[in-house]
Amino acid sequence: MAKRKEQRRAKDLSTMLVACEWGSCSYKGSRMEDLSEHMAQHLHDHLGEGDAMEDLDDYPCLWRGCEFVAIGSPKELALHAHFHLFHAKLMFVGRQQLQRHPVATACRQELNSSNLITELGEAFVCEWEHCDSTFNNPEWFYRHVDMHAHCTDLQPLPDQQQALFCSWKGCEAFFKIKYRLREHLRSHTQERLVACPTCGAMFSSNTKFYDHMQRQAQPDESLICEHCDKTFANERLLRDHVRQHVNHIKCPLCDMTCTSLGTLKIHIKFRHCDERPFPCDFCSSCFKNLHDLRKHMETHNEGAAYHCSVEGCEYSSRVSNTMREHYRRAHEGSMVSRYKCHLCDKTFSWCYTLTLHLRNKHQLKWPSGHTRFRYKKAEDGYMRLNMVRYETVEVTQEIMKNMAAKKRTPRKSAGGGAPSKRPALEPSPSPDPSPSPASSPAPSPAPSLTDQSEARSSPQGAGPVYCMLSSVSPEGEGPEEQGEEPVSGQSGAVRALAAVARGLGMHVV
Structure with missing residues (x-):
């Protein structure tokens, strides 16, 4: 089965034709090597060389439909641009999959989001034992890591059997066959194998790609999650969703429980680590991720960068979050009481005011390891405190x-x-x-x-x-x-x- 999957994937890529969408470019390539060289020339023309490259304050991406701007880092733009090519390849694979196995429901997401990709940093780093190689091209990075798996030899186990060990930093997993090791390494590299050709969402398997389509089918009102009231198109999607409410991973540093390793990593990064590798160029503030840094940079805007779009309203702000808050309060009528206390039926407009009420008036405290209450829509339409948590024994x-x-x-x-x-x-x-x-x-x-x-x-x-x-x-x-x-x-x-x-x-x- 694994061998057939590899052969089918290789056959798809043998007929690949990916279009470059950098500016007004009309180039199309059938090999990632040719496409990567083509993108390198675009970056050379866009950024220049030497001192000219370093003199710029920001580096905008010219890929059509992309609004990304690298702040003070040409390396970040280079990685971002090469990822666009990799992403275009995955969307080609997605089109091939849909031609081979048509689905009843097409993706209905917005077309203008297909070229928006996640933040990546400045380089991909291989954390295989004794290897600290870095890459600005995801295609070469994933091929490099796959080569580690290909070159790994069987090692003895205590029971006289043999296994292939993952030598990624901090990992102790082992497997009997190389295909499983290669598949496992994608959990470290976050490599994706296919993308939706309509909205651009990326997936680690064809099954998850088809689930993406199924989730957009008309939901069956009888298939409802009793924890969050979401409805689903089939039983399997509901069953998979219910598992997401079960906390089965405990933080080793506190009693916080998480539903996945990804959420645990985020929790540890923000709650237990002091490292702030993203400094502000205008003040002494440092941040734990690029998103927070970019939000902070808005506070250094000279004058009001955001103006209310409602005719006759002269409100302006330096920060986008403040502008959104103003719009909700002044123009959306969001001051309607949406939250209700489950103990005394007092109503509130904001969840944080209900939280203060529960803590101060009723002396309730946060669950161990957590820092906030969670609210769920009740039968009367109000958001009330969610008093159920699912955790493994x-x-x-x-x-x-x-x-x-x-x-x-x-x-x-x-x-x-x-x-x-x-x-x-x-x-x-x-x-x-x-x-x-x-x-x-x-x-x-x-x-x-x-x-x-x-x-x-x-x-x-x-x-x-x-x-x-x-x-x-x-x-x-x-x-x-x-x-x-x-x-x-x-x-x-x-x-x-x-x-x-x-x-x-x-x-x-």
Whole structure:
């Protein structure tokens, strides 16, 4: 199967024809080598050489439909421009896929966003052991990393078997065949294999590309996520979505829990790291990413750079965020009360004012490891506090161990070895702050879904707060596979989450 995929991909690229969209250029190339040389000439003509290149303050991208400007860094523009070519190649692959396997639903995203690509920095860096090579061309970078996998030899394991080890910095993964190692390396390089020819969105597999199309089909109102009320076109998309609500990764530095390694990396970068590698050229401020730096640069605008577009309004601002805030307040009628307290029914116009109310009036505190409350639209149309969190049993056990160590009190388990749990929302300390674990049957040897729930009382008048913990199998099997009565209008994963909670006598919020 893997070999057939590689052969099919090679066949697609053998007929490739990619157009250069730099300025008014009409060049078309069939080889990435030719296209890269062509782009290098564009950059040479655009940037100049030597001192002339360094004298510029910013470097705009001339690719059609792109509004990117590299601030003080010609290297960043070079990487960005070469990525446009790589992105155009992926969109060609996407067109080939759709010709081979037509889909019923076409992409309906905006056409003018197809040439907008993500921020990339100044270079791609290979973190393979003993290799610190850098590249300004994504095509050469991905080929270079793929060569590491190709040249890797089998090494012995303790059980007298052999495996191919990933030598990427901090990675201990190993595989039996080279195709799996090459596939794994894409998780380090973030390489994408196909892009939507309509909107330009990039994907790591053809399956995710086709899911992109399916998500734009008319949703089935019966396939609704009970956690966020989104509807989906088919059962598999809903099942995959439900897993995104389950936190299965715990931060090693605090009790924050995340749904993916990507969100964990962002959390660690912004909450636990002091490194700020992006300095401002006009003041002493430094930032953790380019996005924050560019937003900050707006504060150095001379005079008002943004003016309200509403006729008769003379409001102006140096910062785009302030202008958007003005527009919402003054011209969109967004002062309507959209948020409501679940304890006293008081209404608020902004989520942060409701948060202050919950903390000061009702003494509620943020969940461990988190820095804000989250709100969900209720049946009455108001945004109310979301009091449900989904976490795997393994993550919850680790969190409870940390809590027990902090309190220096022994943690007792429920019958059958079930771990203690924590609610999604935690009240401020009360005379008896220790949670009471909910009793649940011992898990079967290999369940497709294992869920436990717990109720914990909030401050007086708040009512119980519920927490559901879930361990979802990769296939996301529902109760219908286990002989349970299916419930109309719910996915298998959602039915299982709700059924187990009700079986324990819990009300599902």
